[in-house]
């Protein structure tokens with residue numbers, strides 16, 4: 464993206480009318496500092512808009528900055544510079560307490576390592592966030608919809624170890640949806656699953672958008688997963704390299720290859 468286009472994109476994103484976007488990142492930069500080592504620039508000025516009621520997939524190779532982007536969008540990691548908005552709220556205006564409340568009330572998280580609690584049943588796992596936050600915050604109708612969306616009713620009173628890996632991931636997905644979040648942020652939601660199980664998880668994410676009116680921001684390395692999104696954003700070396708609407712898998716693969724071959728040249732230019 465040229466400097467002028469990027470500046471225009473930032474202006475457009477910054478002026479976006481309220482409600483149109485569930486999340487916006489405007490010129491976000493983020494470096495990771497390691498003790499004694501050089502800082503790693505994970506995001507180098509990322510502009511990204513996630514339209515309300517869509518599924519947006521960020522795709523890129525390992526180290527492209529996908530997880531850092533998702534963590535910044537979720538308010539889990541502060542950006543070094545740039546703007547991050549969830550709905551109309553600018554994260555930089557929030558203190559730690561308000562940020563915690565925003566994450567609890569408005570964002571659903573499906574992140575690696577967010578495993579189910581082994582001692583609880585599937586139903587208890589799914590409703591855990593609302594039970595911890597205090598009953599009554601979410602209406603029974605919504606809870607029932609989410610529990611039904613998880614899938615087989617006869618699995619609800621089982622422990623996580625009795626489920627298939629796909630069912631466990633779907634339960635984690637339902638748990639992320641139970642608080643009726645404006646946006647569900649899912650990092651590699653199908654990682655480690657076979658095609659069938661991955662399809663079941665993707666079906667639930669699609670349902671969250673089409674039937675439940677949620678917005679999904681996800682990250683993946685898998686072109687098939689990305690092709691199930693409404694918009695695909697290609698990330699490489701901490702930059703947005705390309706975007707694609709209404710993707711098909713073949714086109715995602717083509718653009719991935721194109722982005723990957725363009726990235727080193729871009730990188731070389733930036734270092735001069």
Ligand SMILES: Nc1ncnc2c1ncn2[C@@H]1O[C@H](COP(=O)(O)OP(=O)(O)OP(=O)(O)O)[C@@H](O)[C@H]1O
Pocket residue numbers: 495496497503504505523524525526527528529530531532684
């Ligand atoms: N906590 C951290 N400390 C130091 N460097 C980090 C940290 N987290 C990420 N990085 C570095 O930042 C860059 C982007 O990492 P990130 O995990 O965001 O990429 P990714 O696209 O999600 O990769 P993957 O697909 O492998 O998860 C990488 O070079 C990574 O090594």
